[in-house]
Amino acid sequence: MFKTEPSTDKGEQTRRHIFDCALELFRENGFDATTMQEIALRADVAKSAAYYYFPGKEAIIQAYYEAVQDEQERVCRRIFAGSGNLKARLAAAMHAKFDLAKEDRKLLGVVFRYTGEPEHPLSCLGAGTEEIRRRSIGVFREAIAGERLPKDLDQLLPVALWSLQMGLLILFLYDRSEGQRRTRRLADGALELTLKLLALAKLPVLKPVRTKVLSLLREADLLPEG
Amino acid sequence: MFKTEPSTDKGEQTRRHIFDCALELFRENGFDATTMQEIALRADVAKSAAYYYFPGKEAIIQAYYEAVQDEQERVCRRIFAGSGNLKARLAAAMHAKFDLAKEDRKLLGVVFRYTGEPEHPLSCLGAGTEEIRRRSIGVFREAIAGERLPKDLDQLLPVALWSLQMGLLILFLYDRSEGQRRTRRLADGALELTLKLLALAKLPVLKPVRTKVLSLLREADLLPEG
DNA sequence: GTCTATATAGCGATAGAC
DNA sequence: GTCTATCGCTATATAGAC
Numbered sequence: 001m002f003k004t005e006p007s008t009d010k011g012e013q014t015r016r017h018i019f020d021c022a023l024e025l026f027r028e029n030g031f032d033a034t035t036m037q038e039i040a041l042r043a044d045v046a047k048s049a050a051y052y053y054f055p056g057k058e059a060i061i062q063a064y065y066e067a068v069q070d071e072q073e074r075v076c077r078r079i080f081a082g083s084g085n086l087k088a089r090l091a092a093a094m095h096a097k098f099d100l101a102k103e104d105r106k107l108l109g110v111v112f113r114y115t116g117e118p119e120h121p122l123s124c125l126g127a128g129t130e131e132i133r134r135r136s137i138g139v140f141r142e143a144i145a146g147e148r149l150p151k152d153l154d155q156l157l158p159v160a161l162w163s164l165q166m167g168l169l170i171l172f173l174y175d176r177s178e179g180q181r182r183t184r185r186l187a188d189g190a191l192e193l194t195l196k197l198l199a200l201a202k203l204p205v206l207k208p209v210r211t212k213v214l215s216l217l218r219e220a221d222l223l224p225e226g
Numbered sequence: 227m228f229k230t231e232p233s234t235d236k237g238e239q240t241r242r243h244i245f246d247c248a249l250e251l252f253r254e255n256g257f258d259a260t261t262m263q264e265i266a267l268r269a270d271v272a273k274s275a276a277y278y279y280f281p282g283k284e285a286i287i288q289a290y291y292e293a294v295q296d297e298q299e300r301v302c303r304r305i306f307a308g309s310g311n312l313k314a315r316l317a318a319a320m321h322a323k324f325d326l327a328k329e330d331r332k333l334l335g336v337v338f339r340y341t342g343e344p345e346h347p348l349s350c351l352g353a354g355t356e357e358i359r360r361r362s363i364g365v366f367r368e369a370i371a372g373e374r375l376p377k378d379l380d381q382l383l384p385v386a387l388w389s390l391q392m393g394l395l396i397l398f399l400y401d402r403s404e405g406q407r408r409t410r411r412l413a414d415g416a417l418e419l420t421l422k423l424l425a426l427a428k429l430p431v432l433k434p435v436r437t438k439v440l441s442l443l444r445e446a447d448l449l450p451e452g
Numbered sequence: 453g454t455c456t457a458t459a460t461a462g463c464g465a466t467a468g469a470c
Numbered sequence: 471g472t473c474t475a476t477c478g479c480t481a482t483a484t485a486g487a488c
Binding site for chain 4 (some may be wrong): 236
């Protein structure tokens, strides 16, 4: 990956300090309007010190997204330990990320900047972000862990829910309703629908459809273990 | 929009010439590796002449995407005039864009660069690209024009098909199979499934689901005429 | 390993020529 | 309206100091 993990205490502190200052500036003036120069200035280090820890501004955003992911996992693990209700667990996973990102919607948008560029190390669907994506999908895997589903659905659901979350995150960024309640309602509705479809998927009429969907996705290499 | 429409013949020629040279360079060296300086150099104009016609490199990509859209419409109109088969029309619309972009997959990725930034003029979901998006959806509207569907589905389908196309386009960029046949098969399968679901949507069992989906999307402002 | 000083090259804005 | 010359600012690589 991209990170230059500092190996000393002092380095760790400097890195953290640069990171904090950068986020401050991003929040004050926006991502594009902030320069590495300004970040270094506020952190009281030379510009090249900032580059030593982060290859560029985008790497700082990536670190920010990883922090959000850490926090989501912490929150979800606590909730999953308590509740046995599937719908509540899924809703918690979805809304946790919204809650964490709601003050930083402009920053979050940058995470999607290289979605269309497979080779870019920061492409949110590319090889460079595989680990964080695996963790992000893992949250949903844990959410449905107790459900005893057929094996194919057990593979399909976490990826499907993660895709849903990514799509909703984009809508979230465009949602100008207060507290983004429009997107939150859509998320709730989509989850309800997912659960309904999950039940329907077992009906005889829909059996061929279910098989078709799964084989299509498998062929397109969109499911784990090809 | 972003365009500086030249009003003289000479201006139109210069613009076109800069555009052609830029595309050449993008194809040779990639988008990010190409500078406005180099573009101007190849086009035999001053750098600021390039900036006079295009506010930046991204604007050139936007113009490229508009050219692709023009061509897709031309191709589709010809096909739609001939064939009455719904599935063939939809497949034609999907594959037309793939065919046009297949040599320029790296360039196309840049079109998605500002997807997560609503205010950016080049955000492919933002206000600045509304016209081209309307046209892109319109292709699917024309494809289903002869179908006499219930009014709600008539509104839903074009937007749904356009979303499908956008999603498939991203997979298309990541698809390293020869001729991107993996994505093309997925597209065919997804269309088949869509038509199947369209038929199923009329079954009594699924009536509440259909209503739910439509009201959800309407609430989230994802359908025309709110 | 941590960080600074320095150097090159591109971006994009401006004033103004034609 | 079309285009040029020029300028200040930024990104980022490199050599090397501590």
